[in-house]
Structure formats: structure tokens, C-alpha cells
Amino acid sequence: MLSVALPKGRIAEQTLEIFSKIFGSEFKFEDRKLIMTKGEFKFLMVRNQDIPTYITEGAADIGVVGLDVLEEHRCDVLRLLDLGLGRCKVCIGIKENQRLDYSKPELKIATKMPNITKNYFDQKGIAVKIIKLYGSIELAPLVGLSDAIVDIVETGTTMRQNGLKVAEEIMTSSAHLIANKNSFITKRDEILSLYHQINSIIQN
Template sequence: MIKIALPKGRIADETLEIFRKIFALDFQFEDRKLILDEGNFQFLMVRNQDIPTYVTEGAADIGIVGLDVLEEHKVDVVRLLDMRIGQCKVCVGIREQDVLDYTRPELKIATKMPNIARNYFSQKAIALKIIKLYGSIELAPLVGLADAIVDVVETGTTMKQNGLKVAETIMQSSAYLIANKNSFITKKAEILSLYHKIKTQINQK
């Protein structure tokens, strides 16, 4: 059996749809269930940020997770395939009336992705103060908590509705198929077979 960690929400739905097309089986979670057993697969419904932990610790053989999460946590996994779903950007956001002022002695950045933010601004030799937040990040510049935010942007609607704009794009992101390194050795044939089937299905879109 191959254990697969999926992030809750749209990416899980799109991944299960891919599996339905490949195997002609009804891959569907029951309401509020966190585990789905179907054929030779066991799907685990997991919070997006926790998927690298499930995979690296071997609780899941493979997982689907955003590239932004992989880059933030620098997890030691096998990156198998860009799934081309869950596409978004990691951006620097500021108030609509502001400009990103690099002449300041220090920029205050609110984010849930401190490593990506530090790496990006260190390449520009900009001193930072990171303010780690877990939600409502758009609020930070509006109340003077931060000069800017670093956050995931899909359509930009949330930023616009809160009086913010995208100042710079740090990276493009989409969901990746990843594998536990030990599982990739012990279950290599099964994982590669699944990889090729998923890749073929994605290329048919």
C-alpha cells in the first residue's frame, strides 16, 4: 500500500480527480474523515504546512504540497513532479499608496514564510525585521505593524479588498508530488509507476 498525504481543500480535490481518471475508481473522502482507503492506496487528509513532516518522517510515502512550502522548510524529500495545480505566487505586498522603500535602515516584514522572505531580501542586501504571523497578514501594513507583507497570492483579490497591492513577485508556486527518500527506495517500482501515470494524465490536459 502507498500512503499519500494530501492538503485539505482544492488541491486535494484536483488530485483525487486525477486518480479517478487514472484508475476509474471513486476516490472520495467521507464527510470529516481524514483517512481514505481505496485499492492499494491510503490517502491522508493533512494540513498543507504539515505534509513535509508526514513525508519526511515516513508516515506518508508520497505527498502533494506547494513549492512555496518546500522552499520555506527546505525539507529533505524527493521532488518528483510539478502537478501544475494550485498555482499561485509568493509576493511582497504593500499599501496601495506606498512604494517599497529600500532606503530605510530596516524593513519590517509580516509573513508566515520567514525563510523565503529573508532569502529574498538578503539577496538585495536589505536589513529586515521579520514579524511572524499565522493569519490576517494583510492587516499588518494597515495598522503600522509592518512596512510590507510576504504572502501567497492567487488572484490578488484579498490584497485589493484590503487596500494593498503587489509590489514584487518573489516566486511562482504550484503543487509538487514528493516522496519520502526511504520509500522511494523500498517502493520505487510502485511510486515510479504512479508517477508516470500521473504525468501522462497531466500532459493530457
């Protein structure tokens, strides 16, 4: 049996739709259930940020998670396939009437992605003070907590509604199929078979 960690929300639903197409029957979680067993699969409904931990620790054989999460957590997993689901961008946001001022001795950046942020500015040779937040990131520059933010942007609506604009794009992200390295050895045939079936679906 393969255990599959899925992120709560739309990505899980879209992934289960792919499974439904492959196996010809409905794959769907019952309301509020966190585990679903169907055929040769056990699905786990997991918080997006926790999926790398479930995979690296072997609690799940494979999982689906955004590239931004993989880059942020720098997790030791196998990246098997870009599913193309949940496309978004990691961007720097600033107040609408301002610009990103690289002449400052240090920029204050509010984000829930400190590793991605630090790596980006390190590559530019820019000193930053990273302020770790867990939500309402857009509020930080509006109240003077930070000069800018680094956050996920899908349509840009949330930023615009809060008087912010995208200053720079750091990376593009989408959901990836990943695997535990030990599982890929012990369950190689099952994982590769599923990989090829999923790849066939998303290519059509």
C-alpha cells in the same frame, strides 16, 4: 500499499480526480474522514503545512504540497513532479499609496513565510525585521505593524480589498508530488509507476 498525504481543500480534490481517471473508479473522502483506504492506496488528509513532516518522518510515502511550502520548510524529500495545480505567487504587498522604500535602514516585513522572506531580502542585501504572523497578514501594514507583507497571491483580490498592492513577485508556486527518500528505495516500482501515470494524465 502506498500512503499518500494530501492537503485539505481544492488541491486534494483535484489530485483525487487524477487518481479517479487513472484507476477508473471514484476516489473521494467521506465527510470529515481523515483516512481513506482504496485499493493499494491509503490517503491521509493533512494540513498543508504539515505534509513535509509526514513525508520526511515516513508517516506517508508520497504527498502533494505547494512549492512555497517546500521552499519555506527546506525539507529533505524527493521532488518528483510539478502537478501544475493551485498555481499562485509569493509576493510582497504594500499599501496602495506607498512604495517599497529600500532606503530605510531596516524594513519590517510581516509574513507566515520567514525563510522565503529572509532569503529573498538577503539576496538583495536588504536588512529586514521579520514579524511572524499566522493569519490576517494584510492587516499588518494597515495598522503600522509592518512596512510590507510577504504572502500568497492568487488573484490579488484580497490585497486590493484591503487597500494593498503587489510591489514585487518573489516566486511562483504550484502543487508538487513529493516522496520520502527511503520509500522511493523500498517502493521504487510502485512510486515510479504512479509517477508515469499521473504525468500522462496532466500532460493531456
